Amino acid sequence: MGKYRIAVLPGDGIGKEVAKGAVEVLKAIGTRFDHHFEFVYGLIGGEAIDREGTPLPDETLQMCNESDAVLLGAVGGPKWDHNPPHLRPERGLLKIRKEMNLFANLRPVKFYDSLADSSPLKAEVVKDADLLIVRELTGGLYFGKPSERRIESGEEVVVDTLYYKREEMKRIIKTAFELAQKRNRKVTSVDKANVLESSRMWREIAEEVAKEFPDVELEHMLVDNAAMQLIRNPKQFDVLVTENMFGDILSDEASVLTGSLGMLPSASLSISGPSLYEPIHGSAPDIAGQNKANPLAMILSSAMMLRLSFGLHQEADAIEKAVQQVLAAGYRTADVAKNGKHVVSTTQMVEEIKARILDDSAIL
Numbered sequence: 001m002g003k004y005r006i007a008v009l010p011g012d013g014i015g016k017e018v019a020k021g022a023v024e025v026l027k028a029i030g031t032r033f034d035h036h037f038e039f040v041y042g043l044i045g046g047e048a049i050d051r052e053g054t055p056l057p058d059e060t061l062q063m064c065n066e067s068d069a070v071l072l073g074a075v076g077g078p079k080w081d082h083n084p085p086h087l088r089p090e091r092g093l094l095k096i097r098k099e100m101n102l103f104a105n106l107r108p109v110k111f112y113d114s115l116a117d118s119s120p121l122k123a124e125v126v127k128d129a130d131l132l133i134v135r136e137l138t139g140g141l142y143f144g145k146p147s148e149r150r151i152e153s154g155e156e157v158v159v160d161t162l163y164y165k166r167e168e169m170k171r172i173i174k175t176a177f178e179l180a181q182k183r184n185r186k187v188t189s190v191d192k193a194n195v196l197e198s199s200r201m202w203r204e205i206a207e208e209v210a211k212e213f214p215d216v217e218l219e220h221m222l223v224d225n226a227a228m229q230l231i232r233n234p235k236q237f238d239v240l241v242t243e244n245m246f247g248d249i250l251s252d253e254a255s256v257l258t259g260s261l262g263m264l265p266s267a268s269l270s271i272s273g274p275s276l277y278e279p280i281h282g283s284a285p286d287i288a289g290q291n292k293a294n295p296l297a298m299i300l301s302s303a304m305m306l307r308l309s310f311g312l313h314q315e316a317d318a319i320e321k322a323v324q325q326v327l328a329a330g331y332r333t334a335d336v337a338k339n340g341k342h343v344v345s346t347t348q349m350v351e352e353i354k355a356r357i358l359d360d361s362a363i364l
């Protein structure tokens with residue numbers, strides 16, 4: 001019997017709804033496979049601002065650092081959109097990524113046969129697409145200083161800085177090559193080397209790292225072309241590696257292959273400490289509180305946690321199989337339902353997944 005301490009940060013909006021679903025699914029895994037998961041809860045984002053006056057209280061960070069892994073729902077919402085920068089919910093998310101050294105954000109994009117009709121793209125384009133976006137998460141434009149407005153010669157100007165150390169680029173690119181070795185051995189390094197000096201250094205480092213991985217093919221692609229290729233012919237890709245903001249944008253785009261943003265999980269891996277697992281979507285204020293959100297991105301993130309942080313492969317497989325079976329049986333949250341047919345709520349979807357995990361005859 002394994003014992004694991006999991007920090008849960010539900011956050012705001014649908015973050016709360018999907019985090020609750022993932023915890024229930026993990027409890028079902030604990031029952032089925034005889035593990036003890038201890039869940040400890042912390043504040044982050046808008047709710048933390050309202051209750052503690054800061055988007056990432058110190059107690060939350062300490063609790064996360066003392067856990068075996070962290071599950072995060074989502075942060076943000078219109079209520080805090082006009083707050084000063086240091087009191088925005090998103091600041092809490094950026095801070096926890098930086099403080100916990102979560103440098104590598106793995107965003108797998110997997111096509112499910114039964115959702116072929118849910119994507120606006122043609123089934124023959126998306127069928128069998130299976131790619132992994134490796135997004136740098138603690139550097140680049142999101143963290144460069146200065147990031148400010150100021151007055152220059154009587155005129156208002158603004159500056160955001162794109163800053164990377166060579167080592168920061170090297171470690172994320174290396175991570176992508178290591179992951180590609182376990183997949184289809186192809187890395188597409190995405191940059192804007194025709195314009196940005198940072199991208200020219202990125203490309204140079206990618207070439208250097210590639211020499212250490214002769215079994216992995218490296219290609220370079222400009223980010224604007226990559227955005228187009230992702231929906232024109234996604235099957236050409238295996239692992240894409242890119243800087244923080246490019247990865248943010250391309251992964252939301254890539255979610256369209258699967259039918260919904262609500263399908264994409266992610267793992268934010270730490271250099272040394274505990275890792276964090278979060279869906280790629282946000283707090284979805286337009287559907288929050290309506291029991292409509294697709295919980296699968298969060299549930300699949302918890303499967304990534306079992307696999308990558310705890311080495312519980314059979315247990316992770318059980319969750320992934322349950323998701324596959326529930327979709328194949330026709331259960332759909334509103335975001336992936338075709339013509340609004342057979343729509344289930346967030347909680348019903350969670351119940352269906354749990355039922356399959358707990359049913360001895362259904363899985364394994």
Ligand code: NAD
Pocket residue numbers: 014073074075076077078090093260261262263278279280281282283284285286287292293294295297335
């Ligand atoms: P969003 O991802 O919250 O929503 C975009 C669209 O996708 C919405 O129409 C939403 O209803 C839909 N959607 C997202 N997740 C879904 C799910 N699980 N099931 C069904 N539909 C889903 O992005 P946004 O609207 O641009 O941002 C809303 C807030 O969330 C902002 O405050 C933003 O900063 C924040 N945000 C947070 C995170 C995070 O915490 N990791 C990520 C992205 C955005």
Ligand code: IPM
Pocket residue numbers: 076090093094248280281282
């Ligand atoms: C994500 C989100 C965040 C990001 C925001 C909320 C800071 O969009 O996790 O993809 O841009 O990284």
Ligand code: MN
Pocket residue numbers: 248249252280
């Ligand atoms: Mn994003």
